Amino acid sequence: xxxxPEALWxxxxxxxxxWRMAYHTLFWLDVYLAGSFEGFAPPxxxxxxxxxxxSAAARPYTKTELLGxxxxxxxxxxx
Numbered sequence: 001x002x003x004x005p006e007a008l009w010x011x012x013x014x015x016x017x018x019w020r021m022a023y024h025t026l027f028w029l030d031v032y033l034a035g036s037f038e039g040f041a042p043p044x045x046x047x048x049x050x051x052x053x054x055s056a057a058a059r060p061y062t063k064t065e066l067l068g069x070x071x072x073x074x075x076x077x078x079x
Contacts (some may be wrong), residue, residue, distance in 0.1 A: 010060040
């Protein structure tokens, strides 16, 4: 995430965009670490777009937001 050039982060000419791949990876990591789909919710401002492939985030998540999500997954507490 940190090494991704800003120009590539949300470049719509590349599918999927880099930010979306980072989000996808972190979302499913969080789901698997939670141990259950029941009651799962990522921390704000991260949404549940991964549950519905036809939906899309209203905007690209920022590097700061996804780095915060990464930190959340590293927290040994409940997810």
